[in-house]
Amino acid sequence: MYNSPVLFFESVTLTEKLSPKTHFVKAAIICDEAYKEEAQQLQAQLYDTPSDTLIFENPADVRKFIVEQKMGTCFYIVANWDDAVTIFSTAVEEGVSEEELQVKTIGEKRKYVYCMKCFTPSEIDTQAKQVQCGCGAHLNVGPFYSKVRKGYIGYPFVPEAEGVM
Amino acid sequence: MFTQELDFKTTDLNTFPFPFRSDNYRYSNDLRKLEDTNLVTITPEYELQVRAKRRLLDEQPEVRYQSFPHTMEMQWEFLEMVFEMAVEKYPQHFELIKNGDEWTFKNNILKEEQTFTFGDPSTLPYEPYDFAGRHFHQDFVLMVNREDNFYLEIGQVSYAALFSAHWNTGMSFDEIHGPVPFVSRNGDNLIDRVRKFLLGINPGEPWTRINWNLMANRWDVNYETMDVWEPQRSLITPENAGKLVRLRVEEQKFYRMSRSNAILFVLNTQFLPLEDLQLRQEWFDLTYSVLQDIPEAMAEYKGIAPYLPQSVEYLRRVDEKLKNQALQTQEG
Known part of the structure; x- marks a missing residue:
């Protein structure tokens, strides 16, 4: 849809530091291999909230990972700009809203x-x-x-x- | 090449929607119920304005007309609505003959006739919305209602004031209007209030409001030609402002479409050169008073800041002259 959310320079989902969003029963973290530490730091802050982590390799895996999540899951993305755009777009295509997303990009934004x-x-x-x-x-x-x-x-x-x- | 020099103005002052009611102006929620619910109006400038509109549409189709492919059903709804309104109000000027799905529309002012199959866009020279809109001088913007917002999905715009059908297509009501310093005297967010108001409009009960601006020797200022008109604004002087600066009034009408539930914005734009304000002394006095009192932020937002002082100075000189003449008459 033409008015679906997109990841751009001033997206509301962008953050400098990932932090657990309240009111979600589960966390699903998708990150580049190089930024696994960021994912681990977030997991440490989640305490009792269950979480799954996927290391980003290709969009097909991301889609499968997102589709398998239950309602009430918040998605956290840590990746370089291009990968973050791919993951974000895939999530939106699968019906994830901006309220259910938090994105930290590493390196230069576009x-x-x-x-x-x-x-x-x-x-x-x-x-x-x-x-x-x-x-x-x-x-x-x-x-x-x-x-x-x-x-x-x-x-x-x-x-x-x-x-x- | 299409010229932007204004070669038309409102000649019948009774049809000019003069915007000011008091001697100062602030943004307000000035919506009111439309008395004449038929959007078609034939002014003395009808033919001139329609031909100018068509010229712009032909020369800059991507700038002036935008639609999404999924809007076709709404386009036919619009065509049916405006053609039926035209025939109802001006049967001497327009005819619509229906033979099942085979329709013939006649515009007797322009001496044009088109037969087409309702529902089949291939039988028209343009998309249905574009075709129908080309018979009327107004701009037409269709905003589709989703959740609690409106999204611009079709636009036919030839008299833009800091607007572009090309750029604004697909935007929500909030995105189109923000971020701007729109607050009422009470500090309320007017855009939010207007959006909420529009949500409550019912089919068959259209509303209206008046918007105004000044134009420096042009009838539209869109984003695509900003490099052309922006420098031109500084060419306005108190000596030429009377002829070159126009009071631009946009009579906006809002219709809830009964089938699609979209809101149709109809924008009737009319122009009056500052020098013609003297034809009605009350209009001259109100305009002079309002323009003297425009806050800087509003002047910037409206894009009139570079030539507002020259325009006010022109009006001041005329006012002084009129008062001197009155004094001399009294003394004489």
Whole structure:
């Protein structure tokens, strides 16, 4: 569905530190092999809440792991950005809501701007306020994100008019 | 190439939805029940405005018209609704002949006739919603009701004010309006209140509200052309503001569609150059007073901050001139 949740730069599910969400009866942790320690730290905080952990290798395993979980399970993801997007998308496809997800990404996040001149998203530096699109248009990176367009709005501007050369 | 220079304005002031009721303006929940529930209106500018709209739709189809493939049933519902309204209100201008699913729609103003099979989009030159909308000068936005929110699933927009059918498609009501400094005099979140209000609209009981803005020598400012119109705003001076700056009024109407349960937003946009405000002294006085009192945040949000002072200065000079003339008449 076009308005299904997506993982993007400012997703509400993103966190700097994983912490147990209350009101869930079980935890299901999916992590990259390299970040097993993060998963173990979370498990230590879960006390009596039962948990399962899956080391991410491929989307098919993730799907099977998610489908097997019961209602009332909270999903925790610890992975690099690309893997986290794959796991997140698979979870959403299987009906998991953002309330049932918590995501910690390791390393660089990815951010995309959607050019309002050529209608194409492109990856940008996460700190960039102004960028030039491949089509040549200069863009101010706006605060609005579109799930349909898969990027933050890029308002076209004339550099000379704004004193940017 | 399509020109954005305004070549039309409201000429029949009785049809201009003047927006101000008091001498200062703040955002408020000003929704009221629609008295004439038929959305079709034929103004003196009908043909000019419809032709301009069609030109924009043809030149920038991706910018001006957006729909999701799953909306086809709602599109036919819209077509049926507006065509029947047109025929009911203006039988001399429009005809709809139904022979089972074989329908013929006639627009006698534009001298056009189209026969099609209701329910079969391949029998129309455009998608049903797009085709039907091209016979009326308004913008049409269809928002589908899911849970307690509305999602923009079809948009035909030719008179945008910081809006884009292309960009906003698929967005919820909250996403389209946020984050903006929308609070009432009491500090309430107006967008939330309006959304809740829309949830309660019943079929057959449409509502309306008036939105306003100023436009600097354009009839629409969308995101796609921001690099063009943004620098142009600084070209407004007190000397040219009377001709180039228009009071842009958007009469919004909200209809609950009985079959799909979606909300149809109908936006009738009309323009009046500042110099024409003198044709009604009360309108001139109210506009001058309101524009002097616009808070900075509101001016920024509306995109009028770069030429608001010049517009106010133009009105001040006219006001001074009018008062001097009145004084001289008195003395004479």
